[in-house]
Amino acid sequence: MTSPATFEIRDRIGHLTLNRPDKLNALVPDMAPAFTEALRAGATDEVKALVLRGEGRAFCAGGDIGWMLEGLQAGRMEEMKALLRLGVTVAHGLKTLPVPVVAVVQGPCAGAGMSLALAADLRIATPDAKFSMAFVKLALHPDWGGSVMLQQLVNPSIALELMLTGDGIDAQRAHALGLVNQIVDAEVLEDVVKVTAQRLTHGPRGAYARIKQSALRNMGLTSESLLALLEEEGRQMAETIQSADAREGLMAFLQKRTPRYA
Numbered sequence: 690m691t692s693p694a695t696f697e698i699r700d701r702i703g704h705l706t707l708n709r710p711d712k713l714n715a716l717v718p719d720m721a722p723a724f725t726e727a728l729r730a731g732a733t734d735e736v737k738a739l740v741l742r743g744e745g746r747a748f749c750a751g752g753d754i755g756w757m758l759e760g761l762q763a764g765r766m767e768e769m770k771a772l773l774r775l776g777v778t779v780a781h782g783l784k785t786l787p788v789p790v791v792a793v794v795q796g797p798c799a800g801a802g803m804s805l806a807l808a809a810d811l812r813i814a815t816p817d818a819k820f821s822m823a824f825v826k827l828a829l830h831p832d833w834g835g836s837v838m839l840q841q842l843v844n845p846s847i848a849l850e851l852m853l854t855g856d857g858i859d860a861q862r863a864h865a866l867g868l869v870n871q872i873v874d875a876e877v878l879e880d881v882v883k884v885t886a887q888r889l890t891h892g893p894r895g896a897y898a899r900i901k902q903s904a905l906r907n908m909g910l911t912s913e914s915l916l917a918l919l920e921e922e923g924r925q926m927a928e929t930i931q932s933a934d935a936r937e938g939l940m941a942f943l944q945k946r947t948p949r950y951a
Contacts (some may be wrong), residue, residue: 690707690844691710691718691836691887692708692719692722692835693705693708693717693720693723693849693886694709694719694720694722694723694724695708695723695935696705696723696724696730696765697725698723698730698735699738700737700827700887700890701735701736701737701738701890702737702738702740702766702813702886702887702890703730703731703735703739703740703788703822703905704739704740704742705723705724705727705739705740705741705742706723706742706744707720707742707743707744707745707748707749707945707948708724708744709742709744710743710745710746712750712804713743713745713746713747713749713750713796713797713949714743714744714745714747714748714749714813714862714942715749715750715751715752715753715754715756715802715941716749716753716776716801716802716805716833717753717756717772717916718772718775718776720925721775722774722935724775724779724782724854725777725937726779728778728782728786728831731787732787732797734894736788737788737837737871737889737890737892737894737897738788738789738791738827738886739783739786739788739789739790739866740790740791740793740882740886740890740901741768741783741790741791741792741793741806741809742792742793742794742807743795743802743878743920744796744887745796745914746796747795747796747797747798747802747862747909748792748793748794748795748796748798748802748804748806748814748818749795749796749798749799749801749803749805749806750799750802750845751800751802751803751823751824752772752800752801752808752881754827754939754943755790756871756941757769757939758939758940758943761930761931761935761936761939763820766840766927766931769927770897770927773832773926773927775833776801776804776832776919776923777832777833777834777916777919777920777922777923778829779805779808779833779834780805780808780811780834780837780919781834781912781915781916781919782830782839783808783809784808784838784901784905785901785905785912785915786833786901787812787894787897787898787901788889788894788897789811789889789897789901790808790809790810790811791807791809791810791811791812791813791882791885791889792811792813792867793808793813793814793878794812794813794814794815794818794820794860794869795814795815795817795818795872796815796817796818796819796949797819797821797877798818798820798821798824799818799820799821799822799823799834799857800823800824800829800831800835801833801835801842803820803821803822803823803835804822804831804833804834804835804838804839805831805833806820806876807835807838807839807842808833808838808870809857810901811870811885812868812869812870812871813870813871813873813878813881813882813885814860814863814869814871814872814873815872815873815874815875815878815898816860816861816865816872816874816875816896817860817875818859818860818863818872819857819858819859819860820857820859820860820863820868821851821855821856821858821899822835822839822851822852822855822857823855823857824852824855825852825853825854825855826855826938826940826942826948827860827935827942828929828932828934828935828937828950829926829929829930829935829938829939830850830925830928830930831922831926832922832923832924832926834919834922836848836852836922837915837918837919837931839851839852841908842866842867842868843867843868847866858874858914879948889893889897897917933951934948934950934951937949937950937951938950
């Protein structure tokens with residue numbers, strides 16, 4: 690059976706790939722082993738840079754809505770909480786890794802998928818990339834670090850606009866807001882990613898680690914305070930996902946209709 694996410698090391702570059710292209714790489718708990726291995730390797734001398742991407746035409750469409758609704762209806766809340774805990778671990782792990790993390794974003798990058806991209810240090814996007822903090826459209830709270838990372842990257846008013854509306858923004862606006870470092874045509878994407886990753890592997894690992902620590906500190910955060918924020922975000926999501934509005938939002942999404950909230 691094909692793994693929903695894979696991790697491999699080539700030339701000291703770690704490659705973490707979400708591998709559910711038929712589902713736009715929607716996140717599920719079975720991806721945990723690949724994330725865990727990537728974070729483990731990134732904390733050692735095995736890799737000097739980590740590249741995060743999605744297989745196929747999307748980076749990541751967020752959580753798997755069908756899986757989420759099925760789990761809610763079956764009362765499998767522990768499985769939902771496990772996915773939220775994975776999000777806390779991944780977001781915290783990526784921001785505190787001693788090596789640079791590069792997200793390669795093409796196509797849809799929505800919900801927890803956008804959160805995942807924001808947890809990287811650098812983002813390279815193709816012109817067709819579309820970013821959306823889509824949680825509110827399903828009556829959900831951001832997770833996987835989205836509410837934390839977004840407000841560190843853009844001013845609070847813009848962060849609230851994106852979270853309260855859930856509207857998508859294209860690669861050009863994302864670049865203008867500072868959410869994207871480069872926009873690269875698909876034809877040269879692989880070359881640019883390769884050159885970027887190789888350049889990072891030739892740099893000083895110790896300095897990278899200290900720079901990332903300083904960047905976190907300069908945002909007023911420590912590893913411990915970041916973890917506390919991510920855990921609280923996860924608790925908010927766990928509460929909202931059990932609401933009647935969330936069930937309606939998820940159902941309406943799958944039925945391709947406008948939700949009718951209370």
